[in-house]
Amino acid sequence: MKLRSSEWFENENAELTFQHRSAMRAMGHDPESFVGKPIIGIFNAWNDFNSCNYPHKELVEHVKRGVLLAGGYPIEMHTISTPADFMKPSDLMYRNLLSMDVEESIRSQPIDGVVLLCECDKTVPGQLMGAASVDLPALQLAAGHRSSGSFRGKTVNYGTDLWKYSDDYKAGLLSDEEWQELEKSISCSLGGCPVMGTASTMKSMSEMLGMMLPGSSSIPATHASRKMAAEATGRRVVEMVRENLTPSRLMTEEAFRNAIKLLAAIGGSTNAALHLTAIAGRLGIRIPIESYEEWTEGIPLIVNLQPSGLHSMDDFYKAGGLRKVVRNLLPLLDSDCLSCTGETIGVVYGRAMPGFPDADEIISTLDAPFKDKSGLAILKGNLAPSGAVIKKSAVSPELFKHRGQAVIFDGYEEMLDRIDSDDLDVTAESVLVLRNCGPVAMGMPEWGSIPIPEKLLKQGVRDMVRISDARMSGTSYGAVILHVAPEAVIGGPLAIVQDGDWIELDLERSSLRLDLSDAEIASRLANWSRPEPMHKRGYPRLFAEHALQAPEGCDLDILRPNNKEEAKFVPPIVGRG
Incomplete structure (x- = not known):
């Protein structure tokens, strides 16, 4: 097969070949070592702020060894990182910037295949979005979760x-x-959150989509098997280059349907609804927001992990990990979808597994699930015409159907200033509403899990209905309604809710209503004025001007193809650098 990198190093234009080989020699890369071999770009996203991704500082060496053993040539590269603990106001907007970093670095340089080193929440989807956009053979390797x-x-x-x-x-x-x-x-250790938060969820999604080696998504960061998985990832991606096994062959519409079903079964993060939609969009695949509920109808929660359950990712791994979950879920999946091994998931996950003592407490079966209700409910109504999401498995049962009066916060700082005030007019039946925190307003931070007011906490209240156009951490829980669209700052109905208005939640009917007439809502919107943009320059301004709403995945409109034809990879023009 003709390698893509040969356009740089074996070009008919002798001057170009000379230029590129000479540049490699300057760094100690002898052309005899790499010409004619698949060049594997290893994209590393660690930095000294990102404790989740920090293990990749060491793991990359094991990936390189695997690439070399398989006859490829590894080139380590670095991208921006997205440490969720530190990035303000939101790491979501930088997910898209990371995807651009990955996409353009691959597109513009002599790379035949890609290994993407990920862990912290937005590195997983951001890398997949970038890889999908160029469609060269690619695999992800996670750093693993930290210890409890x-x-x-x-x-x-x-x-x-x-x-x-x-x-x-x-x-x-x-x-x-x-x-x-x-x-x-x-x-007290490096790695991602040790619960089924966004990091663990998206690693699971990546494996289900065929973009991570089977069984590798749930290995702890401290386990020796993580290093072996790194080497195996390096070996396999070289083989994928020779097989031309690309993301578009793995991340098909059927594979995304499987991933959404898995999302329900593991009690995964609400953030996955944004990320899967955005990744699919880069391939020209549209996932309507309603699909997250329709495709998971009847799928129970079969994983007993925090935040929907009791256990940790260490317990999950000891009980068989994601491989066992997918095996139990296979009857409800399209088993003909491909794994990155080149085999179908029916073959890969259908293989017999050893027994795990007491594992059923952590990973149950479809016949005897941990909870009957799981997945995301997609709420619609006059308060969220384009939809909102809530994680059913994390909601207190008594709040599945609720009617309460709104307590309004017009922004995050105001909420922090007032939430614990003794003067706050709030009861356990109130509905807390936070607005002006959506993608256009603030980049959609994880502010949606509004704290329970201190005076209610002292009364023993631990859950209440909360609504926002923001996100929440995948590690959070409760009756928290998120991603309300359209967001308030662009004139969604959330913008005109007033203190004391009655709001009705009916989870069984997937309904979220403001108890006002259509005429009253229209009148209030007619008298509403859009606030001045928060961001005046730079990437945050670009994001605000081009960000799609939550049901479209919050990707930038300029990065999304209109259809599958437009999604096909266009190689760069090779010329003088």
């Missing part, structure tokens, strides 16, 4: 337990000394 911590004799997990203990601290059930002790003990 220990606090006062109890296992604690960064993410879900943080939110629970934070409520206890605000309620006066945890002292300042205990709070500081928790800080020191909850996150």
Whole structure:
């Protein structure tokens, strides 16, 4: 086969070939070592702020070894990273920038295949979006989840337990000394969150889409098998170049349907609705927002992990990990979809597995699930004409159907200033509403899990209905309605809700209504004025001007093809650099 890199290093134009080979020699790359071999770009997304991705500083060497053993030539490259703990106001907008970094770095340079080193929430989808846009053979390798911590004799997990203990601290059930002790003990190793948050969810989605080696998504960061998976990933991507096994052959419409079904079965993050839609969109595949509910009808929760359950990712791995989940779910999946091994998922995940003691407590079967209700409910009504999402498995059952009066916060800073005030007019039946936090307004930060007011926490309240046009961490839980579209800042109905208005949630009917007449809503919108844009320059302004709404995945309109034909890879023009 003719390698793409040969356009640089074996070109008929002798001057170009001389230029490119000479540039490689300057860095110690002898043409005899790489010409005629698949050149594998290894895209590393670690930095000193990103504890989730930091293991890739070492793992990359194992990937390189695998590439060399398979007869390829590894070239390590670096992209921006998206450390969710630090990026303000939102790492979501930088997901798209990361995807552009990946896409253009691949498109413009002599690369035949790609390994994408990921972990922290937005690196997984951002890399997949970029890889989908150029459609060269590609595989992801995750850094793995961090270990659980220990606090006062109890296992604690960064993410879900943080939110629970934070409520206890605000309620006066945890002292300042205990709070500081928790800080020191909850996150004591490198890797992603050890629960089924967005990082674990998106790794699972990547494996289901055929973009990660089977069984590799749930290996802990500290386990030796993670290094072996790194080497195997390097070997396999070289073979994929020779087979021309590209993302468009793996990430098909049927594969996305499988991934959405898996999302329900694992109780995955609401953020996946944005990311899967955005990844599919790069391939010219449209996923209507309603599909997240329609395709998962009747699929139960079969994974007992935080935030929807009790256990950690360490427990999940010991119980058989994602391989066992997919095996149990196979009767409901399209088993003819391809894995990155080149085999169908029916063959790969249908193979017999060893028994795991007490594993059914963590990974159950379809016949005896952990919870009957799972997946995302897509809520529609006059408050969210284009839709909103809520994770059914994380909602307190008594709030599946609820009617309450709105308590409005016009922005995040206002919410923080007022939420714990003794003067806040709020009860357990109130509906907390946060607006002006959507993609155009603020880049859609994880502000949607509005804190329970302190005075209600002291009364024992631990869940209440909350609504916003923002996102929330995949490690969060509760009756939290997110991604309301259209968002408030562009004139969605959320913009005109007033304190005291009645709001009705009916999860069984997938309904979210503002108890006002159409005429009253229209009148209020007619008198509403759009606020001045927050961002005046640079990438945040570009994002605000081109970001699609949540049901379209919040990708940039300039990055999304109109159809599958437009999605096909266009090679660069090779000429003088």
